[in-house]
Amino acid sequence: MGITLGLIGHGEVGGIFGRGLLGKDGVDAVWAWDLRFADAATGEAARAAAERDGLRVAGSMQELCSHADLLISAVTASSTLAVAEEAARHARAGSRLLDLNSASPGTKQRAAAALEAVGVAYVEAGVMTSVPPYGIRVPMLLGGAHAEALAATLCGWGMDVRAVSDRLGVASAIKMSRSIMIKGLEALVIESYATARRYGVEEHVLPTLRETFPQIDWDRQGAYFFSRVVQHGKRRAEEMREAAQTVREAGFEPLMASAIAAKQDWVATQAREGLFDGIDASSDWQAYADRLIGRR
Template sequence: MQQQAPNASRSIAIIGFGEVGPILAQALVEQGCAVSTYDTKLDQAATRPQILARAQRSGARVADTLAAALEGAQWVLSAVTASQAEAVASAAAPLMKPGQTFIDLNSVSPKVKQTNCERIQQVGADYVESAVMAPVPPQGIRVPMLLGGHTAGAISEGLNALGFNTKPVADDIGLASAIKLCRSIMIKGTEALCVQSMLAARHFGVDERVLTSLHATFPGVGWDQGYEAYLIGRVAEHGQRRSEEMREASAMLSEIGMNGDLASAIADVQEKLARRGQSLHEDLDEKGRLPAWRTLLKNSDIG
Protein backbone atom coordinates (compact mmCIF):
# COMPACT_ATOMS: atom_id res chain seq x y z
CA MET A 1 0.00 0.00 0.00
CA GLN A 2 1.56 3.26 -1.15
CA GLN A 3 1.26 6.02 1.42
CA GLN A 4 1.95 9.72 1.42
CA ALA A 5 3.62 11.40 4.35
CA PRO A 6 1.10 11.97 7.16
CA ASN A 7 -0.41 15.45 7.15
CA ALA A 8 -1.01 16.88 10.61
CA SER A 9 -3.94 18.94 9.32
CA ARG A 10 -5.65 15.71 8.33
CA SER A 11 -5.72 13.85 11.61
CA ILE A 12 -8.76 11.58 11.68
CA ALA A 13 -10.12 9.15 14.26
CA ILE A 14 -12.38 6.27 13.32
CA ILE A 15 -14.55 4.75 16.04
CA GLY A 16 -15.57 1.22 15.15
CA PHE A 17 -13.38 -1.01 13.01
CA GLY A 18 -15.69 -3.65 11.59
CA GLU A 19 -16.45 -3.71 7.87
CA VAL A 20 -16.55 0.02 7.04
CA GLY A 21 -13.78 1.38 9.29
CA PRO A 22 -10.84 -0.39 7.65
CA ILE A 23 -12.03 0.56 4.15
CA LEU A 24 -12.20 4.24 5.05
CA ALA A 25 -8.95 4.08 7.01
CA GLN A 26 -6.93 2.63 4.14
CA ALA A 27 -8.25 5.21 1.68
CA LEU A 28 -7.50 8.06 4.09
CA VAL A 29 -4.01 6.80 4.87
CA GLU A 30 -3.31 6.61 1.15
CA GLN A 31 -4.29 10.30 0.97
CA GLY A 32 -1.68 11.15 3.57
CA CYS A 33 -3.95 11.35 6.61
CA ALA A 34 -2.89 10.27 10.08
CA VAL A 35 -5.63 7.83 11.10
CA SER A 36 -6.22 6.48 14.59
CA THR A 37 -8.90 3.97 15.53
CA TYR A 38 -10.63 2.51 18.54
CA ASP A 39 -13.06 -0.38 18.78
CA THR A 40 -14.48 -1.91 21.96
CA LYS A 41 -13.50 -5.32 20.58
CA LEU A 42 -9.90 -4.35 21.36
CA ASP A 43 -10.84 -4.93 25.00
CA GLN A 44 -11.70 -8.57 24.34
CA ALA A 45 -8.95 -11.16 24.02
CA ALA A 46 -10.89 -13.17 21.45
CA THR A 47 -11.43 -10.27 19.03
CA ARG A 48 -8.42 -8.01 19.68
CA PRO A 49 -6.11 -9.84 17.19
CA GLN A 50 -8.66 -9.38 14.42
CA ILE A 51 -8.88 -5.63 14.98
CA LEU A 52 -5.10 -5.32 15.18
CA ALA A 53 -4.71 -7.20 11.89
CA ARG A 54 -7.24 -4.94 10.16
CA ALA A 55 -5.46 -1.86 11.45
CA GLN A 56 -2.09 -3.11 10.26
CA ARG A 57 -3.44 -3.80 6.76
CA SER A 58 -5.09 -0.39 6.54
CA GLY A 59 -2.25 1.63 8.03
CA ALA A 60 -4.29 2.96 10.95
CA ARG A 61 -2.84 3.49 14.41
CA VAL A 62 -4.63 1.50 17.09
CA ALA A 63 -5.53 3.33 20.28
CA ASP A 64 -6.27 1.30 23.39
CA THR A 65 -8.80 3.84 24.67
CA LEU A 66 -11.40 6.07 23.08
CA ALA A 67 -9.73 9.12 24.60
CA ALA A 68 -6.40 8.21 23.00
CA ALA A 69 -8.03 7.77 19.60
CA LEU A 70 -9.76 11.16 19.77
CA GLU A 71 -6.75 13.09 21.05
CA GLY A 72 -5.68 15.59 18.40
CA ALA A 73 -8.12 14.35 15.75
CA GLN A 74 -9.63 17.01 13.50
CA TRP A 75 -12.50 14.76 12.45
CA VAL A 76 -14.00 11.84 14.35
CA LEU A 77 -15.84 9.32 12.16
CA SER A 78 -18.31 7.14 14.05
CA ALA A 79 -18.80 3.90 12.10
CA VAL A 80 -20.33 1.48 14.60
CA THR A 81 -23.54 -0.54 14.52
CA ALA A 82 -26.85 1.27 14.82
CA SER A 83 -27.42 -0.17 18.29
CA GLN A 84 -24.17 1.41 19.55
CA ALA A 85 -24.38 4.79 17.81
CA GLU A 86 -25.92 6.66 20.73
CA ALA A 87 -23.62 5.10 23.31
CA VAL A 88 -20.55 6.04 21.27
CA ALA A 89 -21.62 9.66 20.87
CA SER A 90 -22.35 9.83 24.59
CA ALA A 91 -18.91 8.42 25.44
CA ALA A 92 -17.10 10.62 22.94
CA ALA A 93 -18.79 13.92 23.85
CA PRO A 94 -16.92 14.66 27.12
CA LEU A 95 -13.63 13.78 25.40
CA MET A 96 -14.03 16.18 22.50
CA LYS A 97 -12.92 19.79 22.27
CA PRO A 98 -13.83 22.88 20.23
CA GLY A 99 -12.37 22.61 16.75
CA GLN A 100 -13.14 18.91 16.42
CA THR A 101 -16.02 17.57 14.32
CA PHE A 102 -17.94 14.39 15.07
CA ILE A 103 -19.18 12.85 11.79
CA ASP A 104 -21.94 10.35 12.53
CA LEU A 105 -22.05 7.73 9.77
CA ASN A 106 -24.46 5.40 11.54
CA SER A 107 -27.91 4.39 10.25
CA VAL A 108 -30.10 5.59 13.11
CA SER A 109 -33.33 7.55 13.43
CA PRO A 110 -33.39 11.33 13.04
CA LYS A 111 -34.15 11.66 16.77
CA VAL A 112 -31.02 9.70 17.72
CA LYS A 113 -28.92 11.89 15.42
CA GLN A 114 -30.44 15.00 17.01
CA THR A 115 -29.68 13.67 20.50
CA ASN A 116 -26.11 12.84 19.47
CA CYS A 117 -25.72 16.33 18.03
CA GLU A 118 -26.86 17.98 21.28
CA ARG A 119 -24.34 15.98 23.29
CA ILE A 120 -21.42 16.82 21.01
CA GLN A 121 -22.28 20.50 20.69
CA GLN A 122 -22.62 20.89 24.47
CA VAL A 123 -18.82 20.66 24.74
CA GLY A 124 -18.24 23.11 21.89
CA ALA A 125 -17.36 20.55 19.22
CA ASP A 126 -19.14 20.37 15.87
CA TYR A 127 -21.48 17.63 14.70
CA VAL A 128 -22.32 16.50 11.16
CA GLU A 129 -24.65 13.65 10.33
CA SER A 130 -23.94 11.42 7.36
CA ALA A 131 -26.37 9.11 5.61
CA VAL A 132 -24.52 6.42 3.66
CA MET A 133 -26.76 5.76 0.67
CA ALA A 134 -25.36 2.47 -0.66
CA PRO A 135 -23.25 -0.48 0.54
CA VAL A 136 -19.67 0.67 1.18
CA PRO A 137 -18.15 -2.35 -0.60
CA PRO A 138 -17.38 -2.21 -3.50
CA GLN A 139 -17.44 1.60 -3.86
CA GLY A 140 -15.36 2.20 -0.78
CA ILE A 141 -14.70 5.84 0.03
CA ARG A 142 -16.63 6.87 -3.09
CA VAL A 143 -19.93 5.56 -1.73
CA PRO A 144 -22.55 8.35 -1.88
CA MET A 145 -23.14 10.11 1.43
CA LEU A 146 -25.63 12.84 2.34
CA LEU A 147 -24.51 15.29 5.02
CA GLY A 148 -26.52 17.42 7.43
CA GLY A 149 -25.60 20.11 9.92
CA HIS A 150 -24.62 23.78 9.97
CA THR A 151 -21.03 22.92 8.97
CA ALA A 152 -22.02 20.20 6.47
CA GLY A 153 -20.99 22.32 3.48
CA ALA A 154 -17.45 22.91 4.71
CA ILE A 155 -17.02 19.32 5.89
CA SER A 156 -18.31 18.06 2.54
CA GLU A 157 -15.67 20.07 0.71
CA GLY A 158 -12.96 18.74 2.99
CA LEU A 159 -14.05 15.13 2.71
CA ASN A 160 -14.47 15.31 -1.05
CA ALA A 161 -10.94 16.69 -1.37
CA LEU A 162 -9.81 13.41 0.18
CA GLY A 163 -11.78 11.30 -2.28
CA PHE A 164 -15.17 11.03 -0.57
CA ASN A 165 -18.42 11.45 -2.47
CA THR A 166 -20.52 13.58 -0.13
CA LYS A 167 -23.30 16.11 -0.66
CA PRO A 168 -24.68 18.55 1.94
CA VAL A 169 -28.48 18.43 1.96
CA ALA A 170 -29.62 20.33 5.06
CA ASP A 171 -28.51 22.59 7.88
CA ASP A 172 -30.89 20.79 10.23
CA ILE A 173 -29.89 17.49 11.79
CA GLY A 174 -32.11 14.51 10.96
CA LEU A 175 -33.16 15.18 7.39
CA ALA A 176 -30.27 13.27 5.79
CA SER A 177 -31.08 10.28 7.99
CA ALA A 178 -34.77 10.55 7.12
CA ILE A 179 -33.91 10.33 3.43
CA LYS A 180 -31.80 7.25 4.09
CA LEU A 181 -34.33 5.42 6.27
CA CYS A 182 -37.32 6.16 4.06
CA ARG A 183 -35.38 4.70 1.16
CA SER A 184 -34.29 1.74 3.28
CA ILE A 185 -37.89 0.78 4.01
CA MET A 186 -38.28 0.18 0.28
CA ILE A 187 -34.92 -1.55 -0.25
CA LYS A 188 -34.89 -3.78 2.83
CA GLY A 189 -38.63 -4.35 2.48
CA THR A 190 -38.15 -5.67 -1.05
CA GLU A 191 -35.48 -8.04 0.24
CA ALA A 192 -37.74 -9.31 3.04
CA LEU A 193 -40.65 -9.78 0.60
CA CYS A 194 -38.40 -11.82 -1.66
CA VAL A 195 -37.26 -14.01 1.24
CA GLN A 196 -40.81 -14.80 2.31
CA SER A 197 -42.10 -15.22 -1.24
CA MET A 198 -39.35 -17.67 -2.19
CA LEU A 199 -39.61 -19.49 1.14
CA ALA A 200 -43.30 -20.15 0.58
CA ALA A 201 -42.72 -20.97 -3.10
CA ARG A 202 -40.07 -23.53 -2.14
CA HIS A 203 -42.49 -25.11 0.32
CA PHE A 204 -44.96 -25.74 -2.49
CA GLY A 205 -42.32 -26.49 -5.11
CA VAL A 206 -43.40 -23.63 -7.36
CA ASP A 207 -40.41 -21.26 -7.07
CA GLU A 208 -39.48 -21.45 -10.76
CA ARG A 209 -43.06 -20.71 -11.77
CA VAL A 210 -43.22 -17.74 -9.41
CA LEU A 211 -39.97 -16.35 -10.80
CA THR A 212 -41.24 -16.79 -14.35
CA SER A 213 -44.40 -14.90 -13.43
CA LEU A 214 -42.43 -12.10 -11.77
CA HIS A 215 -40.29 -11.74 -14.86
CA ALA A 216 -43.38 -11.52 -17.05
CA THR A 217 -44.87 -8.80 -14.83
CA PHE A 218 -41.63 -6.87 -14.27
CA PRO A 219 -39.44 -7.46 -17.35
CA GLY A 220 -35.98 -6.00 -17.12
CA VAL A 221 -35.70 -6.23 -13.33
CA GLY A 222 -33.74 -9.46 -13.50
CA TRP A 223 -36.10 -12.08 -12.10
CA ASP A 224 -34.96 -14.32 -14.98
CA GLN A 225 -31.27 -13.70 -14.21
CA GLY A 226 -30.93 -14.49 -10.52
CA TYR A 227 -32.20 -11.27 -8.99
CA GLU A 228 -33.80 -13.28 -6.20
CA ALA A 229 -30.41 -14.80 -5.39
CA TYR A 230 -28.87 -11.33 -5.11
CA LEU A 231 -31.61 -10.07 -2.77
CA ILE A 232 -31.54 -13.16 -0.55
CA GLY A 233 -27.75 -13.20 -0.50
CA ARG A 234 -27.63 -9.59 0.69
CA VAL A 235 -29.89 -10.48 3.60
CA ALA A 236 -27.92 -13.61 4.50
CA GLU A 237 -24.62 -11.72 4.52
CA HIS A 238 -25.63 -8.34 5.97
CA GLY A 239 -29.03 -8.98 7.54
CA GLN A 240 -27.96 -8.32 11.13
CA ARG A 241 -26.82 -4.80 10.36
CA ARG A 242 -29.78 -4.24 8.03
CA SER A 243 -32.21 -5.42 10.71
CA GLU A 244 -30.80 -2.86 13.16
CA GLU A 245 -31.30 -0.18 10.51
CA MET A 246 -34.91 -1.24 10.01
CA ARG A 247 -35.56 -1.05 13.75
CA GLU A 248 -34.32 2.53 13.53
CA ALA A 249 -36.74 3.06 10.63
CA SER A 250 -39.52 1.71 12.84
CA ALA A 251 -38.49 4.14 15.58
CA MET A 252 -38.53 6.99 13.07
CA LEU A 253 -42.07 6.10 11.99
CA SER A 254 -43.23 5.92 15.62
CA GLU A 255 -41.62 9.30 16.35
CA ILE A 256 -43.82 10.95 13.72
CA GLY A 257 -47.01 9.16 14.81
CA MET A 258 -46.99 6.38 12.23
CA ASN A 259 -47.20 2.63 12.82
CA GLY A 260 -43.74 1.08 12.71
CA ASP A 261 -44.90 -2.55 12.74
CA LEU A 262 -44.10 -3.16 9.07
CA ALA A 263 -40.52 -1.93 9.46
CA SER A 264 -40.16 -4.12 12.57
CA ALA A 265 -41.44 -7.15 10.66
CA ILE A 266 -38.90 -6.46 7.91
CA ALA A 267 -36.20 -6.33 10.59
CA ASP A 268 -37.32 -9.72 11.95
CA VAL A 269 -37.03 -11.39 8.53
CA GLN A 270 -33.61 -9.82 7.93
CA GLU A 271 -32.31 -10.91 11.32
CA LYS A 272 -33.54 -14.50 11.09
CA LEU A 273 -31.98 -15.13 7.69
CA ALA A 274 -28.75 -13.48 8.81
CA ARG A 275 -28.55 -16.00 11.64
CA ARG A 276 -29.13 -18.79 9.14
CA GLY A 277 -26.34 -17.42 6.96
CA GLN A 278 -23.95 -17.26 9.91
CA SER A 279 -24.67 -20.88 10.78
CA LEU A 280 -23.68 -21.90 7.24
CA HIS A 281 -20.35 -20.10 7.08
CA GLU A 282 -18.63 -23.44 7.56
CA ASP A 283 -20.20 -24.47 4.24
CA LEU A 284 -18.67 -21.64 2.19
CA ASP A 285 -17.43 -22.70 -1.23
CA GLU A 286 -13.87 -22.31 -2.51
CA LYS A 287 -14.52 -18.63 -3.33
CA GLY A 288 -15.94 -17.87 0.12
CA ARG A 289 -19.54 -17.72 -1.07
CA LEU A 290 -22.56 -18.87 0.89
CA PRO A 291 -24.64 -21.78 -0.43
CA ALA A 292 -27.34 -21.16 -3.02
CA TRP A 293 -30.46 -19.40 -1.78
CA ARG A 294 -32.53 -22.59 -1.89
CA THR A 295 -30.19 -24.06 0.71
CA LEU A 296 -30.34 -20.88 2.79
CA LEU A 297 -34.14 -21.04 2.87
CA LYS A 298 -34.54 -24.72 3.62
CA ASN A 299 -35.52 -24.02 7.25
CA SER A 300 -39.13 -22.87 7.44
CA ASP A 301 -38.57 -20.91 10.68
CA ILE A 302 -36.89 -18.11 8.71
CA GLY A 303 -40.22 -16.61 7.62
Protein backbone atom coordinates in the same frame (compact mmCIF):
# COMPACT_ATOMS: atom_id res chain seq x y z
CA MET B 1 -0.81 21.25 8.74
CA GLY B 2 -3.07 18.36 7.77
CA ILE B 3 -5.98 16.59 9.43
CA THR B 4 -5.74 13.59 11.73
CA LEU B 5 -8.68 11.22 11.37
CA GLY B 6 -10.08 9.04 14.13
CA LEU B 7 -12.18 6.03 13.16
CA ILE B 8 -14.65 4.83 15.78
CA GLY B 9 -15.28 1.24 14.71
CA HIS B 10 -12.98 -0.91 12.59
CA GLY B 11 -15.48 -3.29 11.06
CA GLU B 12 -16.22 -3.66 7.36
CA VAL B 13 -17.16 -0.01 6.83
CA GLY B 14 -14.53 1.42 9.17
CA GLY B 15 -11.82 -0.63 7.50
CA ILE B 16 -12.87 0.52 4.03
CA PHE B 17 -12.84 4.16 5.05
CA GLY B 18 -9.56 3.82 6.92
CA ARG B 19 -7.76 2.24 3.97
CA GLY B 20 -9.38 4.58 1.49
CA LEU B 21 -8.56 7.82 3.29
CA LEU B 22 -5.04 6.92 4.37
CA GLY B 23 -2.57 8.93 2.34
CA LYS B 24 -5.08 11.41 0.92
CA ASP B 25 -3.76 14.94 0.50
CA GLY B 26 -4.23 16.75 3.76
CA VAL B 27 -4.62 13.57 5.85
CA ASP B 28 -1.66 13.29 8.21
CA ALA B 29 -2.68 10.07 9.95
CA VAL B 30 -5.62 7.74 10.57
CA TRP B 31 -6.18 6.35 14.04
CA ALA B 32 -8.73 3.67 14.92
CA TRP B 33 -10.52 2.52 18.04
CA ASP B 34 -12.84 -0.45 18.33
CA LEU B 35 -14.20 -2.18 21.42
CA ARG B 36 -12.78 -5.42 20.06
CA PHE B 37 -9.27 -3.99 20.53
CA ALA B 38 -9.73 -4.28 24.30
CA ASP B 39 -11.34 -7.73 24.25
CA ALA B 40 -9.13 -10.47 25.68
CA ALA B 41 -10.28 -12.97 23.05
CA THR B 42 -10.33 -10.79 19.93
CA GLY B 43 -8.05 -7.88 20.79
CA GLU B 44 -4.76 -9.07 19.35
CA ALA B 45 -6.24 -10.12 16.01
CA ALA B 46 -8.41 -6.99 15.75
CA ARG B 47 -5.49 -4.66 16.45
CA ALA B 48 -3.30 -6.54 13.98
CA ALA B 49 -5.96 -6.17 11.28
CA ALA B 50 -6.05 -2.40 11.80
CA GLU B 51 -2.27 -2.19 11.70
CA ARG B 52 -2.21 -4.16 8.44
CA ASP B 53 -4.51 -1.49 7.04
CA GLY B 54 -1.82 1.06 7.90
CA LEU B 55 -3.82 2.58 10.75
CA ARG B 56 -2.56 3.68 14.13
CA VAL B 57 -4.26 1.77 16.91
CA ALA B 58 -5.65 3.70 19.87
CA GLY B 59 -5.90 2.07 23.26
CA SER B 60 -9.17 3.76 24.18
CA MET B 61 -11.78 6.22 23.00
CA GLN B 62 -10.01 8.86 25.07
CA GLU B 63 -6.71 8.28 23.25
CA LEU B 64 -8.43 8.29 19.87
CA CYS B 65 -10.13 11.61 20.61
CA SER B 66 -6.91 13.16 21.84
CA HIS B 67 -5.40 12.75 18.37
CA ALA B 68 -8.37 13.32 16.06
CA ASP B 69 -9.39 16.52 14.31
CA LEU B 70 -12.17 14.65 12.50
CA LEU B 71 -13.85 11.63 14.08
CA ILE B 72 -15.76 9.20 11.86
CA SER B 73 -18.30 7.02 13.65
CA ALA B 74 -18.90 3.70 11.88
CA VAL B 75 -20.56 1.43 14.42
CA THR B 76 -23.77 -0.57 14.62
CA ALA B 77 -27.03 1.37 14.49
CA SER B 78 -27.92 0.47 18.08
CA SER B 79 -24.62 1.95 19.32
CA THR B 80 -24.98 5.32 17.56
CA LEU B 81 -26.06 7.39 20.54
CA ALA B 82 -23.91 5.65 23.15
CA VAL B 83 -20.79 6.13 21.01
CA ALA B 84 -21.59 9.82 20.46
CA GLU B 85 -22.07 10.33 24.19
CA GLU B 86 -18.78 8.59 24.97
CA ALA B 87 -16.96 10.64 22.32
CA ALA B 88 -18.44 13.80 23.85
CA ARG B 89 -16.66 12.99 27.11
CA HIS B 90 -13.25 12.99 25.42
CA ALA B 91 -13.34 14.88 22.11
CA ARG B 92 -11.54 18.19 21.83
CA ALA B 93 -13.56 21.39 21.40
CA GLY B 94 -13.20 22.51 17.79
CA SER B 95 -12.99 18.98 16.41
CA ARG B 96 -15.68 17.45 14.19
CA LEU B 97 -17.58 14.16 14.09
CA LEU B 98 -19.05 12.59 10.97
CA ASP B 99 -21.76 10.06 11.90
CA LEU B 100 -22.10 7.35 9.21
CA ASN B 101 -24.47 5.19 11.22
CA SER B 102 -27.96 4.22 10.09
CA ALA B 103 -30.06 5.81 12.81
CA SER B 104 -33.32 7.72 13.07
CA PRO B 105 -33.44 11.53 12.83
CA GLY B 106 -34.22 11.72 16.55
CA THR B 107 -31.23 9.54 17.45
CA LYS B 108 -28.95 11.70 15.30
CA GLN B 109 -30.33 14.87 16.89
CA ARG B 110 -29.63 13.54 20.38
CA ALA B 111 -26.13 12.51 19.33
CA ALA B 112 -25.54 15.99 17.94
CA ALA B 113 -26.77 17.65 21.15
CA ALA B 114 -24.30 15.66 23.25
CA LEU B 115 -21.35 16.58 21.05
CA GLU B 116 -22.20 20.17 20.29
CA ALA B 117 -22.63 20.85 24.02
CA VAL B 118 -18.85 20.35 24.35
CA GLY B 119 -17.90 22.28 21.22
CA VAL B 120 -17.67 19.41 18.72
CA ALA B 121 -19.20 20.06 15.29
CA TYR B 122 -21.56 17.22 14.38
CA VAL B 123 -22.44 16.18 10.81
CA GLU B 124 -24.90 13.40 10.04
CA ALA B 125 -24.45 11.21 6.98
CA GLY B 126 -26.97 9.12 5.13
CA VAL B 127 -25.00 6.36 3.38
CA MET B 128 -27.25 5.63 0.44
CA THR B 129 -26.17 2.16 -0.65
CA SER B 130 -23.89 -0.73 0.28
CA VAL B 131 -20.35 0.50 0.95
CA PRO B 132 -18.12 -2.37 -0.32
CA PRO B 133 -18.70 -1.99 -4.08
CA TYR B 134 -17.98 1.76 -3.92
CA GLY B 135 -15.40 2.13 -1.17
CA ILE B 136 -15.04 5.72 0.00
CA ARG B 137 -16.94 6.84 -3.11
CA VAL B 138 -20.19 5.41 -1.77
CA PRO B 139 -22.89 8.07 -2.28
CA MET B 140 -23.59 9.95 0.95
CA LEU B 141 -25.91 12.78 1.93
CA LEU B 142 -24.76 15.12 4.70
CA GLY B 143 -26.85 17.19 7.06
CA GLY B 144 -26.37 19.78 9.77
CA ALA B 145 -24.99 23.27 10.16
CA HIS B 146 -21.46 22.10 9.32
CA ALA B 147 -22.40 19.80 6.44
CA GLU B 148 -21.52 22.15 3.59
CA ALA B 149 -18.00 22.82 4.84
CA LEU B 150 -17.26 19.16 5.55
CA ALA B 151 -18.67 18.13 2.16
CA ALA B 152 -16.08 20.32 0.46
CA THR B 153 -13.28 18.63 2.39
CA LEU B 154 -14.56 15.12 1.70
CA CYS B 155 -15.08 15.80 -2.00
CA GLY B 156 -11.49 16.95 -2.11
CA TRP B 157 -10.53 13.46 -0.98
CA GLY B 158 -12.46 11.91 -3.84
CA MET B 159 -15.61 11.05 -1.93
CA ASP B 160 -19.12 11.29 -3.39
CA VAL B 161 -20.94 13.45 -0.86
CA ARG B 162 -23.56 16.17 -1.03
CA ALA B 163 -24.93 18.42 1.69
CA VAL B 164 -28.73 18.26 1.55
CA SER B 165 -29.77 20.41 4.50
CA ASP B 166 -28.44 22.50 7.34
CA ARG B 167 -31.12 20.89 9.53
CA LEU B 168 -30.15 17.73 11.38
CA GLY B 169 -32.36 14.76 10.64
CA VAL B 170 -33.08 15.42 6.97
CA ALA B 171 -30.26 13.22 5.62
CA SER B 172 -31.20 10.45 8.06
CA ALA B 173 -34.88 10.68 7.12
CA ILE B 174 -33.94 10.17 3.47
CA LYS B 175 -31.71 7.22 4.34
CA MET B 176 -34.23 5.55 6.66
CA SER B 177 -37.15 5.97 4.27
CA ARG B 178 -35.09 4.33 1.55
CA SER B 179 -34.00 1.53 3.89
CA ILE B 180 -37.61 0.56 4.59
CA MET B 181 -38.00 -0.11 0.87
CA ILE B 182 -34.64 -1.81 0.22
CA LYS B 183 -34.50 -3.98 3.34
CA GLY B 184 -38.20 -4.65 2.88
CA LEU B 185 -37.55 -6.02 -0.60
CA GLU B 186 -34.88 -8.28 0.86
CA ALA B 187 -37.27 -9.63 3.47
CA LEU B 188 -40.10 -10.06 0.95
CA VAL B 189 -37.88 -11.90 -1.53
CA ILE B 190 -36.61 -14.31 1.14
CA GLU B 191 -40.11 -15.07 2.38
CA SER B 192 -41.67 -15.29 -1.09
CA TYR B 193 -38.91 -17.36 -2.69
CA ALA B 194 -38.56 -19.82 0.19
CA THR B 195 -42.33 -20.32 0.27
CA ALA B 196 -42.53 -20.79 -3.51
CA ARG B 197 -39.64 -23.26 -3.34
CA ARG B 198 -41.33 -25.21 -0.55
CA TYR B 199 -44.48 -25.60 -2.66
CA GLY B 200 -42.48 -26.31 -5.83
CA VAL B 201 -43.99 -23.34 -7.69
CA GLU B 202 -40.96 -21.09 -8.16
CA GLU B 203 -40.94 -21.78 -11.91
CA HIS B 204 -44.39 -20.23 -12.05
CA VAL B 205 -43.79 -17.34 -9.64
CA LEU B 206 -40.52 -15.90 -10.95
CA PRO B 207 -41.69 -15.56 -14.58
CA THR B 208 -44.61 -13.44 -13.38
CA LEU B 209 -42.15 -11.17 -11.54
CA ARG B 210 -40.05 -10.87 -14.70
CA GLU B 211 -43.15 -10.01 -16.68
CA THR B 212 -44.19 -7.28 -14.25
CA PHE B 213 -40.68 -5.90 -13.60
CA PRO B 214 -38.61 -6.93 -16.65
CA GLN B 215 -35.70 -4.65 -15.74
CA ILE B 216 -34.82 -6.84 -12.74
CA ASP B 217 -32.96 -10.14 -12.97
CA TRP B 218 -35.03 -11.85 -10.27
CA ASP B 219 -32.82 -14.93 -9.98
CA ARG B 220 -29.61 -12.96 -9.57
CA GLN B 221 -31.23 -10.33 -7.37
CA GLY B 222 -32.72 -13.04 -5.20
CA ALA B 223 -29.33 -14.68 -4.68
CA TYR B 224 -27.80 -11.30 -3.79
CA PHE B 225 -30.55 -10.50 -1.28
CA PHE B 226 -30.24 -13.90 0.42
CA SER B 227 -26.45 -13.61 0.65
CA ARG B 228 -26.47 -10.08 2.06
CA VAL B 229 -29.06 -10.86 4.72
CA VAL B 230 -27.29 -14.07 5.72
CA GLN B 231 -24.02 -12.15 6.04
CA HIS B 232 -25.31 -8.90 7.55
CA GLY B 233 -28.79 -9.67 8.88
CA LYS B 234 -28.00 -8.63 12.45
CA ARG B 235 -26.74 -5.24 11.34
CA ARG B 236 -29.67 -4.85 8.96
CA ALA B 237 -32.13 -5.72 11.74
CA GLU B 238 -30.61 -3.01 13.94
CA GLU B 239 -30.93 -0.52 11.10
CA MET B 240 -34.57 -1.50 10.59
CA ARG B 241 -35.31 -0.97 14.27
CA GLU B 242 -33.98 2.55 13.78
CA ALA B 243 -36.14 2.80 10.65
CA ALA B 244 -39.12 1.78 12.79
CA GLN B 245 -38.20 4.54 15.22
CA THR B 246 -38.07 6.96 12.29
CA VAL B 247 -41.64 5.96 11.38
CA ARG B 248 -42.74 6.49 15.00
CA GLU B 249 -41.09 9.91 15.03
CA ALA B 250 -43.16 10.71 11.93
CA GLY B 251 -46.32 9.82 13.85
CA PHE B 252 -47.09 6.43 12.30
CA GLU B 253 -47.16 2.89 13.65
CA PRO B 254 -44.15 1.07 12.11
CA LEU B 255 -45.97 -2.12 11.19
CA MET B 256 -43.86 -2.87 8.12
CA ALA B 257 -40.50 -1.67 9.42
CA SER B 258 -40.88 -3.76 12.58
CA ALA B 259 -41.77 -6.86 10.57
CA ILE B 260 -38.76 -6.32 8.30
CA ALA B 261 -36.49 -6.05 11.35
CA ALA B 262 -37.92 -9.30 12.71
CA LYS B 263 -37.37 -11.13 9.41
CA GLN B 264 -33.80 -9.87 9.07
CA ASP B 265 -33.07 -10.85 12.67
CA TRP B 266 -34.57 -14.30 12.15
CA VAL B 267 -32.35 -15.00 9.13
CA ALA B 268 -29.32 -13.71 11.06
CA THR B 269 -30.13 -16.14 13.88
CA GLN B 270 -30.26 -19.05 11.44
CA ALA B 271 -26.87 -17.96 10.07
CA ARG B 272 -25.30 -17.75 13.55
CA GLU B 273 -26.53 -21.28 14.25
CA GLY B 274 -24.67 -22.53 11.17
CA LEU B 275 -27.64 -23.19 8.89
CA PHE B 276 -25.93 -21.64 5.87
CA ASP B 277 -22.41 -22.93 6.45
CA GLY B 278 -20.74 -23.83 3.17
CA ILE B 279 -22.89 -21.47 1.11
CA ASP B 280 -21.23 -18.31 -0.18
CA ALA B 281 -22.04 -15.24 -2.27
CA SER B 282 -21.60 -17.23 -5.50
CA SER B 283 -24.43 -19.62 -4.59
CA ASP B 284 -27.87 -19.35 -6.14
CA TRP B 285 -30.92 -18.41 -4.11
CA GLN B 286 -32.24 -21.97 -4.20
CA ALA B 287 -29.31 -23.14 -2.05
CA TYR B 288 -30.30 -20.70 0.69
CA ALA B 289 -34.00 -21.50 0.40
CA ASP B 290 -33.35 -25.25 0.61
CA ARG B 291 -31.49 -24.78 3.89
CA LEU B 292 -34.45 -22.86 5.32
CA ILE B 293 -36.88 -25.51 4.10
CA GLY B 294 -34.80 -28.37 5.52
CA ARG B 295 -33.97 -26.80 8.88
CA ARG B 296 -34.76 -28.85 12.00
